[in-house]
Amino acid sequence: MSNPTNSASSGKPRVRFAPSPTGFLHVGSARTFIFNWLYARRNNGTMILRLDDTDVERNTDASVNSIFEGLKWLGLSWDEEYKQSERGALHRQMAEAIFQKGLAYRDFTPAHTGDSEKSGAQGTWLFNSGMRELSRDESDRRAASGEPFALRFRVPRDSGQSVHFTDAVYGDQVKACADIEDFALLRSDGMPTYHLASCADDADLRISHIIRGQDHLSNTFKHVLIFEAVGYTPPQFAHLPLLVAPDGTKLSKRRHGPVVSVTTYRDAGFLPEAFINFLCLLGWSPKDDRTKLNLQELTGIFSLEGINRANAVVNFKEPATTPEEAFDPKAIWLNAEHIRGLAIEDLSQRLLPIVREVYPNASAEQMLRITPLIRERIKLLREVLTGADFFFVDQLPPYDPAELIPQKGDAAMARKVLEKAQSVLAGVEFKHDPLDQSLRAAAQELGIKAGQMFQPIRVAICGRKNAPPLFETLEVLGKETTLKRIKLGIEKL
C-alpha cells in the first residue's frame, strides 16, 4: 500500500480468487477461479487465493473446507494464499489514512436504525447529513467518549462529478457520484467492510487484474473511489457474466440445492477436466468451433476478449427425477467425451475406488480388463456401478426370465440356445475369436440368427439385455462363471 503502483503495466499479472467462506464452493465461484487461473497461467502470472472472511457472523469452517475440497478436486494450484481476517491491521491503517485525508467520516447513527430514511420510496439514501457534516471536534469528542460509530466514505457531492473505469468485458463505465451513497468502510465493531478490506488487500497484494462476477460491477465505482482516495492506480477490471438457473435467477444453495455445489459434480462422477471444460464454455468462447478442450488447450487460448456479457443458464432440470437430469446435458456429454479420450489405464484407476466402495474385493487387474468394455458406455464415472456390476457380483440380481427369450423366438428357443451354449462353451477357449467362431457356428447348427443366439446368453450372464459386446464380456467373465450363470438361466425357463 505504501507503493502506489500495481503490476498492470509492468509485466506479470497478479490475479486473485477471493471467496467468502459463507457456503460451499459453488459452480459460479469455481468458474471465477478457473478464469483467474487460466489468465494467470496464460500470462505467466501469479494466482492468489484469498479468503475474504471479514464477516465473522456468517463464516464457517465447514465452508472453508468445502472451498478447499472443491479446489483440490479441480486440481488447479495457486501460488500465494491469504486470509483477510489476519490482515485487519492493514485494513484499519487504510481506513485511518482515508479518514485523515478527510475523505471519510464517523457516523454515530446506530446500526439498522437508519432504515426509515433508507427505505423511503422517494429514492436512494445517500448519506445522513447530520453525520457527514459533524465537526471534527465533536466527532473526536464522541469517539473518545466511547460512542460506537461506523466509518463512511465521503463521496464527493460538489458538482456533477462522476467515477469511471474501463472494464475488459463491459467496456467504459461511468457513474455519477450523486448515485453513490456514502458507503461504510468500517463497521461500528471496528471490523472492515468488504469494500475496504478488498481494496486494501488488492492494493497491498499488488493485484493487477480483478476478474470477478458481474454482481460486483456496480460496486466497482466504490472501489475506484477507495483506490483513488489512497492514491493507488486501480487494477484492471474484468467482470464475468453470471451463471443463472433455468428460471433465470442467480444460482443459490437455498433455491437450487446441491446442483450448484462443486462437490456434487465430483461425487456424481464428473472428471475435473470435463467440469472445467464445461464451465469455461459458459460465458466464454474460443471463437472457433471447438467444444472439447483440455486444460492445455484452454490455457493456450484463454483471453479476456473471449468473455461475453450476457448471463448464462446452467441447464439443469429443477425438480430432477434422475441423477442425469440434475446436470446440464452438455456437461454430461462433455464428461463422456473426456472419458472416451482417457487412456484405459488412467480411466481404470479412476474407476477402481468407486467400484471398491461397493465391491471391496475388486482388483486392479480385473478393473483394467473391464474398463475397455465400458469406456464408451458410461457418461459419468459412477455409472460403472450400474454398467459393470455383473463383473463384480457373485450372484446376479434377479431378472425377468422373459428377458432370456430372443427376438422372434420363444422360451423353447431360449432353452435350446442356452443348452447348446453350455455344451459348446465348455469346450472352447475363452478368447474373443474362438468364442466368436464357435457361437456363430452353433447358431447355424440350430438354424437361428446369430442375434437370437447371443441374446439369451447375454441376459443369462449379465442379467439384462443391454450390455457390452458378448465375446469380450465372456472373455473377462471366464468360463466358470459363465457356465454357472447359463445353468441358472436354464433353470429359470
Next chain:
RNA sequence: GGCGCUAUCGUCUAGGGGUUAGGACGGAAGAUUCUCAAUCUUCAAACCCGGGUUCGAUUCCCGGUAGCGCUACCA
C-alpha cells in the same frame, strides 16, 4: 423506486451493414455392429418489439419491453 448491465435456435454460442445467420448439446429420422453404447448421415429449431440512420439492418443509434445486478455497519 433509483442506478447499472444484458438481449441470436429449448440451452451454450459464432458472426456481423448485403450470409442459404455457422457450430455444439439436446430432440427427430436413418445407416452400421450380436444388444446397448460409440460412430456416420439427414432433418426440425433463433437474430425481443417499435422507431431512426442507410440503397439495404439481425448487426449502428434512440425508445420500449423483459431479465439480471447493485441500492446493508453481507460479500
